[in-house]
Amino acid sequence: MCAVLEMGVLTGVPVRVEQIEELLRAFNQPRIAETEARRAEVGDDDPPDT
Numbered sequence: 001m002c003a004v005l006e007m008g009v010l011t012g013v014p015v016r017v018e019q020i021e022e023l024l025r026a027f028n029q030p031r032i033a034e035t036e037a038r039r040a041e042v043g044d045d046d047p048p049d050t
Contacts, residue, residue: 008015
């Protein structure tokens with residue numbers, strides 16, 4: 001993601017500081033991971049491909 005922002009800077013794309021802060025804040029939010037209990041509810045016995 002930072003590489004994309006850097007390319008924007010190098011090519012002169014205008015981005016307000018508030019937009020960058022909001023984007024970084026969104027990426028730092030914790031994600032909800034799928035748990036074993038949820039997989040059992042859904043019936044998915046196969047582990048996810050990683």
